[in-house]
Amino acid sequence: MIADPTAAPVLELAHIxxxxxxxVANDDISIALGRGELLALLGENGAGKTTLMxxxxxxxxxxxxxxxxxxxxxxxxxPRAAIKAGVGMVHQHFSLAPNLTVLENVMTxxxxxWSLRSRTGAARRKLLSIAERFGLGVDPDARLGxxxxxxxxxxxxxxxLYNDARILILDEPTAVLTNIEAGRLFTTLREMARQGLSLIxxxxxxxxxxxxxxxxxVLRGGRVAAERKAGETNKAELAELMVGHRVTxxxxxxxxxxxxxxxxxxxxxxxxxxERLKEIDFFLRxxxxxxxxxxxGNGQAVLSQLMGGLVAPTGGEMQLFGEAVAALDVxxxxxxxxxxxxxxxHRQGAIGEMxxxxxxxxxxxxxxxxxxxxxxxxxxxxxxxATIIEEFDVRGGTxxxxxxxxxxxxxxxxxxxxxxxRRPKILIAAQPTRGLDEGAVAAVHARILxxxxxxxxxxxxxxxxxEVIGLADRIQAIVKGRLSAPxxxxxxxxxxxxxxxxxxxxxxxxxxxxxxxxxRNPGEGTA
Amino acid sequence: MRLExxxxxxxxxxxxxxxxxxxxxxxLAGLLIAAAGAPVLEAxxxxxxxxxxxxxxxxxxxxxxxxxxxxxxxxxxAFRARLWNIGxxxxxxxxAIMVAALGSSVLSGLPGPMLIPLLFAAGxxxxxxxxxxxxxxxxxxxxxEVVTSLLLNFVAVLFVSMMIDGxxxxxxxxxxxxxxxxxxxxxxxxxxxxxxxxxxLAVAIVAALLVYLLQSRTVFGLQSRAxxxxxEGAVFAGVPLARxxxxxxxxxxxxxxxxxxxxxxxxxxxxxxxxxxxxxxxxIIVAMLANLNPLGVIAAALFTATMFVxxxxxxxxxxxxxxxxxxxxxxxxxxxxxAIFFTQYRIRx
Numbered sequence: 001m002i003a004d005p006t007a008a009p010v011l012e013l014a015h016i017x018x019x020x021x022x023x024v025a026n027d028d029i030s031i032a033l034g035r036g037e038l039l040a041l042l043g044e045n046g047a048g049k050t051t052l053m054x055x056x057x058x059x060x061x062x063x064x065x066x067x068x069x070x071x072x073x074x075x076x077x078x079p080r081a082a083i084k085a086g087v088g089m090v091h092q093h094f095s096l097a098p099n100l101t102v103l104e105n106v107m108t109x110x111x112x113x114w115s116l117r118s119r120t121g122a123a124r125r126k127l128l129s130i131a132e133r134f135g136l137g138v139d140p141d142a143r144l145g146x147x148x149x150x151x152x153x154x155x156x157x158x159x160x161l162y163n164d165a166r167i168l169i170l171d172e173p174t175a176v177l178t179n180i181e182a183g184r185l186f187t188t189l190r191e192m193a194r195q196g197l198s199l200i201x202x203x204x205x206x207x208x209x210x211x212x213x214x215x216x217x218v219l220r221g222g223r224v225a226a227e228r229k230a231g232e233t234n235k236a237e238l239a240e241l242m243v244g245h246r247v248t249x250x251x252x253x254x255x256x257x258x259x260x261x262x263x264x265x266x267x268x269x270x271x272x273x274x275e276r277l278k279e280i281d282f283f284l285r286x287x288x289x290x291x292x293x294x295x296x297g298n299g300q301a302v303l304s305q306l307m308g309g310l311v312a313p314t315g316g317e318m319q320l321f322g323e324a325v326a327a328l329d330v331x332x333x334x335x336x337x338x339x340x341x342x343x344x345x346h347r348q349g350a351i352g353e354m355x356x357x358x359x360x361x362x363x364x365x366x367x368x369x370x371x372x373x374x375x376x377x378x379x380x381x382x383x384x385x386a387t388i389i390e391e392f393d394v395r396g397g398t399x400x401x402x403x404x405x406x407x408x409x410x411x412x413x414x415x416x417x418x419x420x421x422r423r424p425k426i427l428i429a430a431q432p433t434r435g436l437d438e439g440a441v442a443a444v445h446a447r448i449l450x451x452x453x454x455x456x457x458x459x460x461x462x463x464x465x466x467e468v469i470g471l472a473d474r475i476q477a478i479v480k481g482r483l484s485a486p487x488x489x490x491x492x493x494x495x496x497x498x499x500x501x502x503x504x505x506x507x508x509x510x511x512x513x514x515x516x517x518x519x520r521n522p523g524e525g526t527a
Numbered sequence: 528m529r530l531e532x533x534x535x536x537x538x539x540x541x542x543x544x545x546x547x548x549x550x551x552x553x554x555l556a557g558l559l560i561a562a563a564g565a566p567v568l569e570a571x572x573x574x575x576x577x578x579x580x581x582x583x584x585x586x587x588x589x590x591x592x593x594x595x596x597x598x599x600x601x602x603x604x605a606f607r608a609r610l611w612n613i614g615x616x617x618x619x620x621x622x623a624i625m626v627a628a629l630g631s632s633v634l635s636g637l638p639g640p641m642l643i644p645l646l647f648a649a650g651x652x653x654x655x656x657x658x659x660x661x662x663x664x665x666x667x668x669x670x671x672e673v674v675t676s677l678l679l680n681f682v683a684v685l686f687v688s689m690m691i692d693g694x695x696x697x698x699x700x701x702x703x704x705x706x707x708x709x710x711x712x713x714x715x716x717x718x719x720x721x722x723x724x725x726x727x728l729a730v731a732i733v734a735a736l737l738v739y740l741l742q743s744r745t746v747f748g749l750q751s752r753a754x755x756x757x758x759e760g761a762v763f764a765g766v767p768l769a770r771x772x773x774x775x776x777x778x779x780x781x782x783x784x785x786x787x788x789x790x791x792x793x794x795x796x797x798x799x800x801x802x803x804x805x806x807x808x809x810x811i812i813v814a815m816l817a818n819l820n821p822l823g824v825i826a827a828a829l830f831t832a833t834m835f836v837x838x839x840x841x842x843x844x845x846x847x848x849x850x851x852x853x854x855x856x857x858x859x860x861x862x863x864x865x866a867i868f869f870t871q872y873r874i875r876x
C-alpha cells in the first residue's frame with residue numbers, strides 16, 4: 001500500500017535539535033511518516049541519523065522540538081512511553097540475551113516483575129501468529145545464541161511487533177547481513193508496510209535505499225539536506241546530496257613524491273576466520289599523502305591495526321623500505337621511525353589515568369634515553385613530555401598531570417607530538433581529527449602537512465571527505481575490505497568520491513584507473 | 528541527580544577517604560555493638576587496649592599484621608594490573624607446606640643463614656606456581672581468573688590437609704594432623720625477646736617498599752599499570768600484555784606464598800589447617816583499604832590486625848562476640864569501595 005499523503009501522519013518529528021557540547025548533531029529536523037510508508041533515512045556517518053532515531057525512541061532528550069505519534073506528543077527521554085505509543089526499535093547491535101530462547105527473549109520486559117506466573121502459552125501463540133502474519137518464521141524454543149545474525153535480527157523485529165509496535169525504526173539493519181539476508185529483510189519490510197505498519201530504516205547504502213524505500217530523506221551535517229520520492233531520483237543524485245557540494249581548499253603545495261617506502265600487494269587480513277581486508281594494493285611514498293576514504297565499518301579499523309602493528313596479514317606481501325616483511329610489530333615500527341596515530345585516541349592512543357609524561361614515553365620506554373636496566377628515567381621522560389607540550393602547543397596539562405584531563409584536541413596534539421617529534425619516515429594517521437573542534441582540526445592538519453613537506457610518507461585513513469581532499473595527494477576508497485584504485489586528488493570531485501565510497505566500482509573496470517595517470521606505477525621507486 | 532566523573536582528585540580527599548571509610552565502618556558496626564547491649568565507645572576502647580594496651584598485645588598485633596601485609600601486597604600488585612587474584616589463601620598454604628616439607632627434611636641440614644633464604648624462595652615459588660594456573664587458563668582459554676583462583680584455594684587447602692595427615696604427618700604430635708616441624712635453625716629470629724614478633728615483619732615492610740619502588744620506578748611497573756588501566760592502549764604502545772601478566776602473577780602468587788613461608792617459620796614452626804585465619808582473603812580487604820598503594824598496605828594491615836587482635840579483649844570484657852571484629856573489617860571494605868567511588872565521581876543535581 002502506498003502512503004496517502006493527505007492522511008494525517010502517524011509519526012511526526014518537528015524541529016528537533018540536539019547538541020553534544022559544541023557538536024550539533026541535529027539541527028531543526030522535521031520529518032513526517034505516513035501510515036504504511038517505508039521511509040529511508042540516508043546519510044554519512046555523523047550526519048545525525050542515529051541521534052535522531054534515539055531521540056524518537058526516547059534514549060536522548062532533544063534540546064528543542066517534539067515527537068508526535070498519531071498527533072499525541074511523546075514525553076522526552078522515556079523509551080517506555082515510546083514503546084507504549086507503538087514505536088519499536090531494532091538496534092544495530094541487538095539488545096537480546098544469547099542464553100535465552102527466542103520466546104524468552106521476546107517476552108523479556110513484557111511481564112510484570114512481581115508476577116510469579118509466566119504466561120508462556122499465550123505468549124507463544126501470539127508470537128507464532130505474528131511470525132506467520134509477516135512471514136518471519138523462527139523456532140520459538142531455539143536458543144538465541146545458536147541462531148544466525150539474520151535470524152537474530154528477525155527475533156529483534158518480532159520482539160518489537162510483540163510489543164504491538166505500529167512504527168518500526170531499524171538502525172542500519174543491513175550492516176550485519178549478507179546480501180541474501182538483506183534481500184529477504186526488505187521483502188519482509190515491504191510486506192509489513194503493505195499491512196499498514198510504518199517503517200523508517202537508516203542506511204548509507206544507495207542501492208538498498210533506491211530499491212526498498214517509498215521516500216528518502218537525506219541528512220547531512222545534522223540537517224535535512226533533501227527529500228525525494230524513490231521513483232524521482234537516482235543513485236548519482238543521492239550520492240551527491242549525501243556528500244554535499246564541498247568547498248575544497250587544498251592548502252597544500254603539490255607533492256614531491258620520493259622513493260616508495262611501503263608497499264602492500266594483494267594483502268589480505270583475516271580476523272577470526274573472516275576476511276576483513278581482501279587483496280588490497282597500495283603504496284606510500286616519501287613526501288606524499290595517501291588518503292583512504294570510506295564509510296565507517298568497511299575495514300578502516302583493521303587497516304589501521306595492520307599498519308599499527310597490531311594484526312598480521314594472512315595473505316599477500318608487504319615491503320617496508322624495500323625489504324619484504326611478514327608482519328609489522330609495535331616495537332619494530334617505533335624503532336624504525338614509523339609514527340602511528342590510532343583510530344581511537346582514548347582507548348588506544350593514551351591511557352587516561354596515567355600521567356602525560358608516561359603516555360609520551362610508553363611506546364619507547366625501552367630506549368636508553370628513557371630507561372636503563374629496567375629503571376625508568378623519570379626526569380628524561382618528563383623533560384621529553386615538556387618539550388612536546390611546548391612544541392606542539394598541548395594545553396591544559398603539565399608532564400605530571402593525568403592525561404584524561406586533556407581535551408580531545410590536546411590529547412591528539414600529545415599523540416602527534418610523540419610521533420612527529422623525531423621526524424618519522426612514515427606516519428599512519430587513522431581518523432586523526434574525529435570528534436575534534438575546528439581549531440584542533442586545523443592544528444592537526446597543519447602538523448600533518450608539515451610532516452609531509454619534510455618528506456614523511458603519510459597514510460591518512462579518514463571518514464571525513466573534506467579532510468582527505470584537503471590533505472591527500474592520492475585517494476583510494478575502502479569498501480567491504482577492498483580498496484579501489486587510486487585517483488589523484490586534483491581529479492576527485494565530491495560526486496566521484498561519493499560513488500567510490502558507495503562501492504560503485506568494480507576492481508576490474510577502468511573507470512577509476514582512468515583518473516589516475518598511468519605513469520604512477522605502484523612498483524616504481526622500489527627498483 | 529546524576530553522577531559526574533571528577534576532573535581533579537583533590538589530594539586531601541584521596542588521603543582522607545580511607546580514614547573516613549574506616550570511621551564509617553566503625554560507626555556502622557557500632558550499631559551492632561549497641562544492639563548486642565554493650566556501650567559502643569567502651570567496646571572500641573577495649574579493642575584498642577586489647578591490641579596495644581600491653582607490650583605483649585602490641586607485639587601480637589604486629590605479628591598478626593605481618594602476613595596481612597604480604598597477602599595485601601599480593602592482592603594490591605595483582606589488582607593494579609587488573610589481574611584478579613582471589614587465590615592468596617591457597618598460595619599462602621602452598622608456600623607454607625612447601626617450607627614444612629623442605630625445612631623438615633632435605634634442607635634441614637643447612638645452616639640458618641642459608642636455609643632461611645632458601646625456604647623463603649621455596650615458599651614464594653610454590654605460591655607463584657599456583658597462581659600461574661589460573662593465569663594460563665585466562666591467557667589460553669579466556670577463563671575468568673576470579674573463579675579459578677578462588678576455587679584453587681580449596682584445592683590447595685585440601686592438598687595441605689592430605690599432606691599433613693599423610694606423608695608429612697608429624698609422628699610425635701599425638702595423632703593431631705600437623706606437619707613435621709621445620710629444623711630449629713629455620714625458625715626466624717625474634718625482633719623482640721619474649722614475644723612472638725619475628726623478623727618477618729621487617730621482611731614484609733621491606734617487601735612493601737620494594738613493591739612501591741617497582742611500581743613507581745621501573746619499566747615493569749609502568750607497563751603493568753598500563754596493562755591494568757587500559758589493555759588496548761597498552762598493546763598499542765607495545766606493552767607485551769601476556770608477558771607482563773605472567774610477571775605480575777609471579778609476584779602476586781610469590782608474595783602470598785612467602786607469607787605462608789614466613790608464618791610457618793616465624794610463629795609455629797609447623798603447618799596445620801588452621802595456620803591461616805583467612806589471611807589470604809583478608810589480604811584483599813587490606814589491599815582495597817590501601818587503595819592498592821603498597822605503602823598504604825602497611826597501614827591497612829595494621830588496622831585489620833588491630834581489629835582482629837583487639838576483638839578478643841573486647842569480647843572478654845563486654846561478653847559480646849568477637850565476630851563484631853570480622854563484621855567491622857568486612858564493613859570497612861564496603862565503605863572503602865564507596866569512598867573510592869566518591870573520589871572518582873561526585874553527585875550533581
